[in-house]
Amino acid sequence: MRNFGFGGMRLPLLDENDPKSIDQNEVNRMVDLFISKGFTYFDNAYIYHSGESESAYKKAIVDRYPRNSFLIADKMPTMAVKCPEDYEKFFARQLERLGIDYFDYYLLHNIGHKTYEESEKWGGFDFLVKKKAEGKIKKIGFSFHDTPELLDEVLSKHPEIDFVQIQLNYIDWNNAAIRSRECLDTARKHGKPVSVMEPVKGGGLASLPEKAEKILKKADPQMSIPSWGIRFAASCDGVFMVLSGMKSVEQVRDNTSFMENFKPLTADEKNMLTGTVTGIINESVYIPCTACRYCTDGCPKNINIPSYFAIYNNYKLYGMRNFPMMHYRKQSFGHGLASDCIECKQCEIHCPQHIEITKYLKEIAADFEK
Ligand code: SF4
Ligand code: SF4
Structure with missing residues (x-):
């Protein structure tokens, strides 16, 4: 398995205003190219494209390739679970949409304070363990969008988890709200392999202020601007998979071109991204807050x-x-x-x-x- 995965969140559309109008022919071409380059990992979730993304994967992958030639990762819609029985219901629907009888990787989706409380209340983690024992899931995990403190708490309570998915990219590496580096360190402290989402910040790092683009083009004229986000994430110790939600054959071609024979970034290149380049991007930032937190202690309303x-x-x-x-x-x-x-x-x-x-x-x- 190579360390680059196909994301199902931003598939090409026939009508940009209708998330269900997936351009299946383009998806099929993207999948064919991706697989022809030796990549096998496909990530999805119940809620992507208002429920249509899993069906698009069935048509593009499951119906056209042998089951043992690809890996499917999928996610339980934790925000929609309202009782313990819902887990079974959603899980069965996902298998049916995809036309498969087991998941290679399966995650509780979007764990944060509220969804963690609810997953504990309804037995979400026990459900994963049960399905793994039944052979319906090979590896269990959760995707995470909250503080490293909460991640530490969840992983301390659930050592049975095989892997964690976090948001990680060079601009969020030291960002006060996202805290990518600390989340990665926390997962590594618990010995959990990490898969990465948002390496290009939902497309936000695909084009940069001119000054930043000049620096990256000078550093390596052959490499595209988005490649820096993906290669940064893939160069972090502890990361086993970097996901990218691609929209076209051209994006698959570009991404697979540098991930096919992946060469990790040097320490200098990483420092350039998290230092100079992030600094330039942040110069265009609206509120010049440095996250020093001098303001928070005396606040009578404990505002974050x-x-x-x-x-x-x-x-x-x-x-x-x-x-x-x-x-x-x-x-x-x-x-x-x-x-x-x-x-x-x-x-x-x-x-x-x-x-x-x-x-x-x-x-x-x-x-x-x-
Ligand atoms: S004191 Fe000012 S710079 Fe520091 S965290 Fe508060 S708002 Fe941001
Ligand atoms: S209540 Fe408002 S003005 Fe007073 S310390 Fe908190 S944030 Fe600042």
């Missing part, structure tokens, strides 16, 4: 100011692609919301960047709490 600012900056930079409202809700768990601010201005007194914190909190409340 730097995390909210990091999420809002992502939103301003990349638009709606990175689910900023979902991140905002997660980061506000156990904290005051932006709208809870009473404008005492304690925080602004302490901010070394002289940021008008109350002004931005109002904007965040208006955009994320509507």
Whole structure:
């Protein structure tokens, strides 16, 4: 198995306004090219393309290739589970949509504070163990979108888990809201192999400010801009798989060209991405918060100011692609919301960047709490 996987979240569409209108002919061509290059791992989820992505995989992969020539990873829609019986129901539907009788990799989807609580309540982890014992799943895991502290808690409680999927890319490596590096370190501390989602930040790292692109083109003129995101993730110790949600044959061609004979980035190249290049991208950042957290201790409403600012900056930079409202809700768990601010201005007194914190909190409340 090579360390590059095909993601089923952003398949090509016939009508860009209809997520169900998958261009099956293009998907088939993409799959053929991907497999012809020696890659075998296909990732999906119950909810992708409003339920149509799994069926598209059946048509492109399962119906056209022998079962032992590819690997399928799929995810339980934890947010839709409302009782223990739902696990069996969704699982059976997924096998049917895909036309297979076992999963190579199977994950609880999108574990965060709320979905973790619910998965514990309804027996989600026990369900995975049971299906693995029945031979219906080879490797069990979960995808994760929360803090390294919570990841540590989940992995401490569930050593039976075989692998973890996290968001990891060079711009989120030290980002205060995403904390990719710390999440990776946490998974490695528990000895869990990691698969990576969002290596190109949902397409946000496919084109960069001109200054940043010049640096990357000078460093290696042969390599595309998105390749840096994928190669960065694949170069991190502990990562066994990097997923990319591709939309065209051209993207499959580019990605497989450098992953076919993958050469890890050097330490200097990695530092260039997480340092200079990230710095240039962040220069275009809306709120110049450095996440020093000088503002948070005295806040009477315990507002998670730097995390909210990091999420809002992502939103301003990349638009709606990175689910900023979902991140905002997660980061506000156990904290005051932006709208809870009473404008005492304690925080602004302490901010070394002289940021008008109350002004931005109002904007965040208006955009994320509507
Ligand atoms: S102004 Fe708002 S955010 Fe700042 S310390 Fe007071 S309540 Fe907290
Ligand atoms: S004190 Fe200012 S720079 Fe530091 S985390 Fe708070 S808002 Fe950001």
